[in-house]
Amino acid sequence: MNRVYNFSAGPSMLPLEVLRQAQADLLDYNGSGQSVLEMSHRSKVYEEIIYGAQQLLREVYGVPNNYKILFLQGGASTQFSAVPLNLLKNGKADYVITGQFSGKAYKEAQKYGDIRLVASSKDKTFSYIPELSREDFSSDADYVHICFNNTIFGTKFPYIPDTGDVPLVADVSSCMLSEPLDISKFGVIYGGAQKNVAPAGLTVVIVRDDLLGAAAPSCPVMLNWKEQADNDSMYNTPPCWSIYICKLVLEWIERGGGLTALGQRNRKKAALLYKFLDGSELFSNPVRPQDRSIMNVTFVTPDSETNAKFVKNADAAGFVNLKGHRSVGGMRASIYNAMPSEGIEELVRFLGEFERKQALK
Numbered sequence: 188m189n190r191v192y193n194f195s196a197g198p199s200m201l202p203l204e205v206l207r208q209a210q211a212d213l214l215d216y217n218g219s220g221q222s223v224l225e226m227s228h229r230s231k232v233y234e235e236i237i238y239g240a241q242q243l244l245r246e247v248y249g250v251p252n253n254y255k256i257l258f259l260q261g262g263a264s265t266q267f268s269a270v271p272l273n274l275l276k277n278g279k280a281d282y283v284i285t286g287q288f289s290g291k292a293y294k295e296a297q298k299y300g301d302i303r304l305v306a307s308s309k310d311k312t313f314s315y316i317p318e319l320s321r322e323d324f325s326s327d328a329d330y331v332h333i334c335f336n337n338t339i340f341g342t343k344f345p346y347i348p349d350t351g352d353v354p355l356v357a358d359v360s361s362c363m364l365s366e367p368l369d370i371s372k373f374g375v376i377y378g379g380a381q382k383n384v385a386p387a388g389l390t391v392v393i394v395r396d397d398l399l400g401a402a403a404p405s406c407p408v409m410l411n412w413k414e415q416a417d418n419d420s421m422y423n424t425p426p427c428w429s430i431y432i433c434k435l436v437l438e439w440i441e442r443g444g445g446l447t448a449l450g451q452r453n454r455k456k457a458a459l460l461y462k463f464l465d466g467s468e469l470f471s472n473p474v475r476p477q478d479r480s481i482m483n484v485t486f487v488t489p490d491s492e493t494n495a496k497f498v499k500n501a502d503a504a505g506f507v508n509l510k511g512h513r514s515v516g517g518m519r520a521s522i523y524n525a526m527p528s529e530g531i532e533e534l535v536r537f538l539g540e541f542e543r544k545q546a547l548k
């Protein structure tokens with residue numbers, strides 16, 4: 188077996204222990220004589236998996252009791268539509284654009300109401316997070332939408348915006364379960380699980396109870412959070428396998444000391460890489476230091492040929508998927524929960540070596 192260091196932004200690395208467990212369980216899950224891949228979602232044995240995953244997510248993420256946890260499909264992108272469809276009561280919402288995904292969410296929401304752009308960091312290629320306070324938001328908005336960690340540009344909100352009584356909705360696709368989060372500060376958080384939590388196919392939505400039940404009558408039933416909550420996320424067939432892997436990932440997080448310990452490990456990993464980039468003559472990170480993501484680290488050299496050469500050499504050396512998003516170029520190392528510290532140490536060593544060789548030319 189020859190596993191590479193995989194820096195993919197998503198789908199992305201899963202912990203080796205989780206893959207091994209899934210492999211051991213593959214043909215016969217827990218003495219059931221069936222694979223989770225084959226199981227009825229209405230069976231007793233599967234119910235333990237889905238309810239177990241939900242309960243564990245509540246414990247590990249500290250989800251308050253007045254919030255529902257939904258296991259849906261369609262990716263975070265489907266929630267760009269579901270958010271306005273479920274929450275627009277008075278037809279007004281505020282959006283903050285800090286990257287490509289929040290831009291898409293904003294565009295989609297415009298189909299459904301009077302959507303106001305509160306702030307954008309497009310003026311500096313999304314290299315920072317705007318400072319926002321309560322006065323910046325409309326007090327009569329149905330919600331405020333932000334993207335908490337910007338996967339493509341490598342920024343993260345260093346604070347939770349104070350929106351007063353207006354519910355705060357956050358896309359947390361690329362930072363879900365990366366460190367402790369005070370969920371009570373949000374009305375809704377949601378994310379595609381394929382970044383940090385599970386394989387593709389599962390979308391997690393965590394929504395405060397009082398926000399359920401306001402969906403427009405025309406809201407498609409599959410996008411209606413209340414319908415999904417009332418049916419324990421099983422209005423139809425849920426993404427069974429991804430939910431099962433999600434449960435294994437949660438067990439792995441718990442065994443590793445929970446989110447506090449994991450958050451510390453993630454911060455350390457990111458700090459190691461940023462420290463190298465800040466000291467480098469060749470590589471640099473374009474993000475304002477206080478707004479740097481600990482999950483997605485972007486970097487560039489001064490020219491695109493050197494970038495391409497680096498990506499090619501890195502790939503050949505077993506550091507894969509380091510190419511930046513197609514819309515921005517450069518490089519990006521996504522260093523989610525499953526990336527071991529050793530992966531970062533090795534990457535830093537490789538970056539240093541590449542830099543020395545370039546200097547000799």
Ligand SMILES: *Cc1c(COP(=O)(O)O)cnc(C)c1O
Nearest residue numbers: 262263264288338358360361379
């Ligand atoms: C990947 C990503 C998305 C899109 O997720 P899908 O599950 O592919 O729809 C949306 N928002 C953020 C922040 C992401 O990282």
